Amino acid sequence: MTPRLLVASLGIAWILLINIAFGASPNPAGMAEIIAKSSPGDWRTLDPGNTLYLELGSGQVIIELCPEFAPQHVANVKDLVRERYFDGLSVLRCQDNYVVQWGDPNAEKPELARPIKTGKKHLPPEFDRTLDRKLPFTPMPDADAYAPQTGLYDGFPIARDRRSNRMWLIHTYGMVGAGRDNAPNSGGGTELYAVIGHSPRHLDRNVTLFGRVVQGMELLSSLPRGKAAMGFYDKPEQRIPIRSIRLAEQVPQPERTPIEIFRTDTPTFRRLIESRRNRPEEWFQLRANRIEIGNVPVPVRSLSK
């Protein structure tokens, strides 16, 4: 073996060592490359029976519902949508680095409030549920400040606690929940919110989450912030009208928005997590070798009609 070959061998060993240290494959791919090389089986379509189209003047926000974690709230929101409860109501509140909230501005005025027909105004809380080890779960490999374990179930960020045998949806950017007053059973689904800032994880298990914005999030996050307490708009004309909320299944097939979501229970997704823990893009000088659930992307793609 010549000295030069030795150097080459050491070089290969060194590269392997780095790759082991970074937990990366020999030629780590960035997210763009992982998506470009993905197979059709790495993607899933949305269930039109569990997909909401929230129509604002500025465009469409698509929300995926999560009946496995909040079955009663999902069923009730679907009832409210089918009776067109939300059509013509408004975004009432936009608090910077926190939430936007929409519902009936007259909810507290019996003579003016939008009547509720088939839906319910109040429901028991669904803050968490029994841990089901059979549900697909892709765990995060690194520490979390708030929960013993975090990870993804079908695109939704969740936490699990084996000791208490519970699991729950968690508050990350774009998660959608049912606002409530002080009583835990004062929510239900007539007043909804979406997270628009840093993950307010102290809300976890304090309020029922039931869905996630998968497209159009920027239409909510860029709304003007309200100047009254908690980001409420202080003048009625500042509120943002909700044209309608529909279930995708209520919309004729050709008019549905054709998107696919990256599956989170595949080896490809685990490679994606790894490539976000150790960013291979040339720009990065330091690879964190860490990731926190709030920084895990779940890619979405449009399908041409």
Add this chain to the structure above:
Amino acid sequence: MTPRLLVASLGIAWILLINIAFGASPNPAGMAEIIAKSSPGDWRTLDPGNTLYLELGSGQVIIELCPEFAPQHVANVKDLVRERYFDGLSVLRCQDNYVVQWGDPNAEKPELARPIKTGKKHLPPEFDRTLDRKLPFTPMPDADAYAPQTGLYDGFPIARDRRSNRMWLIHTYGMVGAGRDNAPNSGGGTELYAVIGHSPRHLDRNVTLFGRVVQGMELLSSLPRGKAAMGFYDKPEQRIPIRSIRLAEQVPQPERTPIEIFRTDTPTFRRLIESRRNRPEEWFQLRANRIEIGNVPVPVRSLSK
């Protein structure tokens, strides 16, 4: 002792036990109460020599500079501000759940680029610095996904690593840094960004942070998102003009914006952290007993002129 008194005693013991378990004082106060009961010594004014007024058409954004962590970048940005480099330039990019970025749209076109007079275009990186144990530091008590230790220095979120003897500013909501190309020394302060989403902590130690938005953040976070790659505005007319950036010390005293920042090196601030770890407000059903650096508020108050 009658049974009734026994119950009462047990009740008190139980309350004490809960308070010990939650690490709270017997009558835990919420943030509003802590602020209301604060003393003048719990607040500090901004150093007008290290405060920027970024003027947009929509209002004023106030940025506090942090020379202790990025002395060269702070000095250079101040030079650029004094030569009015930024006046009339634009916000070029707004990427949802990530950053807004401002600078010269013609920076890459020598014949059109805004000339740089006394400032520098490029600087060596100031991604981290030697750990200085004498700098005031209020540690976070809970786990962090990315760093061995996080906490606050004078209102700024920082991480420390005793093993490598380094410390660095970290990417949380409202932090301001100097954009760069792939080369680590390609930044300097002519192209600036602010974090508008969930803390992108994978950027830590990859780019020089040098300041923090302390007021007016909502003017940046609610800007329309750009539709081109990385949130760049695809049409020049979509860019948001920067009227000016001034150091507070350049502005006559009566015209300065009179605000105070909550000090982060006091027992009062440590009580505030505790009250955010275990929210005493009646709304909360479950107190997290945890907090992550991105969820720690640093209150700001306006002083009447």
